Amino acid sequence: MQTNTQPMLFPELFQERDIPKPVNIASIPQRSPFRYPGGKTWFVPTFRNWIKNLHTKPKVLVEPFAGGGIISLTALFEKLVDRAVMVEIDADVAAVWMTVVNGNADWLAKRIIEFDLTKESVIREISKTDVDEKERAFQTILKNRTFHGGILAEGVGFTKYGENGKGIRSRWYPKTLARRFTDLNMVAERIDFRHEDGLEVIQQFSEQKDIVFFIDPPYTAGGKKAGKRLYRHNSLDHDRLFSLCRSIKGNFLMTYDNSEEVKAMARTHGFQMRLVPMNNTHHATMEELVIGKELSWMDQYPAVHEPQAAHKTLIKTHPVQK
Numbered sequence: 001m002q003t004n005t006q007p008m009l010f011p012e013l014f015q016e017r018d019i020p021k022p023v024n025i026a027s028i029p030q031r032s033p034f035r036y037p038g039g040k041t042w043f044v045p046t047f048r049n050w051i052k053n054l055h056t057k058p059k060v061l062v063e064p065f066a067g068g069g070i071i072s073l074t075a076l077f078e079k080l081v082d083r084a085v086m087v088e089i090d091a092d093v094a095a096v097w098m099t100v101v102n103g104n105a106d107w108l109a110k111r112i113i114e115f116d117l118t119k120e121s122v123i124r125e126i127s128k129t130d131v132d133e134k135e136r137a138f139q140t141i142l143k144n145r146t147f148h149g150g151i152l153a154e155g156v157g158f159t160k161y162g163e164n165g166k167g168i169r170s171r172w173y174p175k176t177l178a179r180r181f182t183d184l185n186m187v188a189e190r191i192d193f194r195h196e197d198g199l200e201v202i203q204q205f206s207e208q209k210d211i212v213f214f215i216d217p218p219y220t221a222g223g224k225k226a227g228k229r230l231y232r233h234n235s236l237d238h239d240r241l242f243s244l245c246r247s248i249k250g251n252f253l254m255t256y257d258n259s260e261e262v263k264a265m266a267r268t269h270g271f272q273m274r275l276v277p278m279n280n281t282h283h284a285t286m287e288e289l290v291i292g293k294e295l296s297w298m299d300q301y302p303a304v305h306e307p308q309a310a311h312k313t314l315i316k317t318h319p320v321q322k
């Protein structure tokens, strides 16, 4: 653990010195309409601090694996950047963001308010085929709110008991959700959404010095989520991602699972690393890996520390899954 005597610049990140307490998520404005597996709401204070510690305020944020998009939305609402390029390869998730940027957030909000949610009505809606973009967006929100863990990957069923035994309706807050969509109108014009491969978009923007990237890829299979399929698009060429990060002329911050193969790749490419505490869905405190070009600004947090060097055989026995 790092020890330092500097005043804490971000007291809400950790409430007590030397005790690794993760962020209280309830204190962070929830702007995303998704409940996203692997969502980065807990990372918002660290992200804000990263932007504030940069020498010049970046104009554009690129988020190549946007998912629920909480980091881009926070950056836009809090005017940390002028514009955000959000990229997502999943067609269902993309339909939601396309609906927002195409000016149909109010339509979606109305559809949510007027929907009478029962198991039967959800099944009827999500079985419809040949739907347009905004109806597909509505289907995605229904699935995200009623499927186990908000997981949209194939083979996931409805949530069984839900919060307080309320079953399928336990995560359905129509007024709150509708409000999140209408609020998105305030930033929609500053979003450049792309239904593309995030790796290609990193390459496209890598030469521009005034651009920053927040990179939150689907994790390596050897990590903490081993055996669980959280996303329809789960596999990624992690080696290529690291090589692309090296070509970035601006700045980037990447989050990953704390696994030996990821740390080995980060070391190979000469990046810095820090471990940050977070609560997982089972309320257990664990550490997530943050990777970047220069991370000494994170050392003001007593609970943040550098990972220890791994034993070579560990790296050999856990090859990176592609």
Ligand SMILES: C[S@@+](CC[C@H](N)C(=O)[O-])C[C@H]1O[C@@H](n2cnc3c(N)ncnc32)[C@H](O)[C@@H]1O
Residues within 6 Å of the ligand: 036, 037, 038, 039, 040, 041, 064, 065, 066, 067, 068, 069, 070, 071, 087, 088, 089, 090, 093, 196, 197, 198, 199, 216, 217, 218, 219, 231, 232, 233, 234, 235, 236
């Ligand atoms: C860890 S999640 C991102 C979560 C997001 N940071 C949030 O807070 O909600 C990774 C996302 O990357 C998407 N994805 C996977 N492969 C991709 C690719 N090649 N290009 C773009 N998105 C991809 C997945 O569908 C998933 O939504």
